[in-house]
Amino acid sequence: MNGAQSLIRTLVGCGVDVCFMNPGTSEMHFVAALDAVPEMRSSLALFEGVVTGAADGYGRMADKPAATLLHLGPGLTNGLANVHNARRAFTPMLNIVGDHATYHKVYDAPLNSDVDGLARPMSDWLRTAQSGTAIGHDAAEAVAAARTAPGQIATLILPADISWGESSGPAQPIAPAARKKADDATIKQIAEVLRSGQKATLLLNGYALRERGLIAATRIGEKTGARVTCDTFPSRLERGAGLPSVARMNYFAELAADELKDTQHLILVGTKSPAAFFAYPGKPSDLVAPGCKVYTLATPAEDAIEALEHLAEAVGAPKTGYRVEPARRSDKPTGALTSAAVGTAIGALLPEHAIVVDEGNTEGIFTPYYTVGAPRHDWLFNTGGSIGLGLPLATGAAVACPGRKVVCLEGDGSAMYTIQALWTMAREQLDVTTIIFANRSYKILNIELMRVGVEGGPGARARDMLDISRPDLDFVALARGMGVSASRPDGAEAFCAAFEHAMREPGPHLIECLV
């Protein structure tokens, strides 16, 4: 059995049975080994940013890693932007990066590069496979690393000769480190703070935003008067009718700081102290008010849900009677197709157990508000701010959850970074409906250009660099070019009809909205 087969068999044995890939020559033995291990599902993408973003979407929804297969240094770097986002989401992910045969590196062939150096800044665990004897164990360790709470990026560099050479066969799974318990003394201390009657805020992210965490946090808030909020762009937020809802912090730093200005005690639950997304001249980066005390109930690696439940007990919060979102839907919109109409329509029509992937940016900003009383669903955000995540994330979420509708909210500018994902959606007939908010501008940057305080206001040449209307993009043509059926409704009613059709018919759809 060669190294590639040992590797894939080990992965499958460890529960990693999906691999998103864009392989090259140095990965051909890995590709060939797929026929020997049919338990491994392989999914091809035309660009590596789709591969890694899909692994992120898969990991967030499956709560276990997908593997990626990338071709040498350049294939890795093409995927790193979405590895960055995955890392910020604490998504478990295992990147397998092919490299030249060990003895070939010395020739510095055209595709040679410092793969280790390129992978290091974006990897929590990194190893270059050294032998066929060890490759199975390397794989098992890589999976354990990826699964170590709160979820990590593991990167295994696989020289071609280790892949094609003899191996010692697959290795046994290694149990990942158990999620750490939050400290009891800390829970007690925070309970006292909350009972003090002073203004407190619980800030949640990650694992804490699943149903049990939301319930416990809401119980604490209702008992103690503490505000419950979550980061602006959480990795995965369970929400909708029947669940307690938490508001996300504002993206704009001045508004976010305003939200926290009266908070005397800030309790971090699976997250870290909030800072402005960007720095702006003369504005503070730290969003925490002066004098506010900051506590960590649970780090991202700790068991935030258990900590919240213990804290709820400690403050004497009742187990029942907490407020949940009532089921309520807006009416279907009529008239012009505005961003608000799109949001309203989604609120009116989102099916139960949908997964919403949100890279809607400026035009999509209010969509969460329209959907708060829709049937229960998951909402995935762009955690790391690297644009071009949405379509790949939706791809991976759909692979992870075949029975659920995925709705992908995309800005037109954002969509173009990894537009190739549409092809993988068509190839796999994934149940993803992509909604393009086409304002034909990098609109967020127009806002940011004002906010950074350019003297005299931006000139024509600056504004031109944020203008993507010259020429207009035609997303219906782009989608059809990649095998995805698409439409461009000319009003709110037509949008509703297109969206209803997409929710009824399985498979990929794209709806371009000129807003």
Place this chain on the structure above:
Amino acid sequence: MNGAQSLIRTLVGCGVDVCFMNPGTSEMHFVAALDAVPEMRSSLALFEGVVTGAADGYGRMADKPAATLLHLGPGLTNGLANVHNARRAFTPMLNIVGDHATYHKVYDAPLNSDVDGLARPMSDWLRTAQSGTAIGHDAAEAVAAARTAPGQIATLILPADISWGESSGPAQPIAPAARKKADDATIKQIAEVLRSGQKATLLLNGYALRERGLIAATRIGEKTGARVTCDTFPSRLERGAGLPSVARMNYFAELAADELKDTQHLILVGTKSPAAFFAYPGKPSDLVAPGCKVYTLATPAEDAIEALEHLAEAVGAPKTGYRVEPARRSDKPTGALTSAAVGTAIGALLPEHAIVVDEGNTEGIFTPYYTVGAPRHDWLFNTGGSIGLGLPLATGAAVACPGRKVVCLEGDGSAMYTIQALWTMAREQLDVTTIIFANRSYKILNIELMRVGVEGGPGARARDMLDISRPDLDFVALARGMGVSASRPDGAEAFCAAFEHAMREPGPHLIECLV
């Protein structure tokens, strides 16, 4: 004057007056400063791989660096694959990578990353700007580094507060180090080797492949009997009627080794000792025959043209009478639209001073043979093997050479990595005609899958990972979706008509060829 203005003014003073960009919030002051320095041409791309590939194409044709503007770590990594190719081409290039404000880094905001660590493996010169006092000088040094022979990748990381803060104004240009002279003793030694009558090969790349280098090498070859050849994928090859032509080494290692098997003396001119592109089980990586002696007439950083001319004198090569390619064109093809028909048509119709960008891969492999007697032109190859270079390279070459037709040969699989380049071509109305060889397969990988020697041959699942026909890509739709006029001729005559039309009408065109 703020740092961004100092930076841009310094660049313009140093002769860097084109900037390809995909900016974000942390680069807004740079963008705003464009209005203050109208001498800087700015060109927007929808994806960073287009930005860096365009800078490569520009640098290869303009013989001076373009700047790029990239947004933080993820924007940089999106561009690194084509930086890799540029580095392998020794293209002068200056990357400006925005970063968070210096004081903001400590908060590890969502988009924070180790920009320096990510840039280092792909940069020959790397600096993070530290102050407004130094930013002008940093820029001047970066340009000098980029222009240092044979051409380098310079990366300047620009924290947002350095960009928006006060500066000391622009700095004076710094002269790059002069191209080193090749060693006289080496020239003498090589002259003796060539006069020995033993079998010798001159292997050229880079600067040596310009007209003067080709002439000198051909004179040497004709006088001494030495074979003259060049690397498989040179950065820029001047060729066509009236110029001496040199054959490129074969891509397939076994054939390349066969070419060199009788060579007793291998003379490197602006390149390094040849190795197989990839390693294959049981096949040698080193293409040099055992016992062959290897000499370096000129390193890539040295003046290869002067060295060749001195060597030609030293071996007593006549100054005139060397063979040049006669002007000859094939007839226009008729019948089915095969790869050969496309190549023949290009040979028949390529206009004088065209720039051919070649990422045609498997189907395009013979196009150079059909065009050897076409009017004089430049041919640019994918030097680093990172796929997704062609369309961006063509974009940059067209910006550098507004009076010349650019013909971009693209594989369908390759085109999809950076398909967003079509939009920049449309936006700038660049005179690029893209020819897509659509075989609906990663055909080169099918060949490589056989060559790497998979036991029992590849299975259905492996072959499926190299199949991009499910669904078929429609490049006419994709091109129109980005504002580029496109057609899909159904035979050789129709292709000729479409190509003639494109050669007549300025602006971007795309022709999809089902081959």
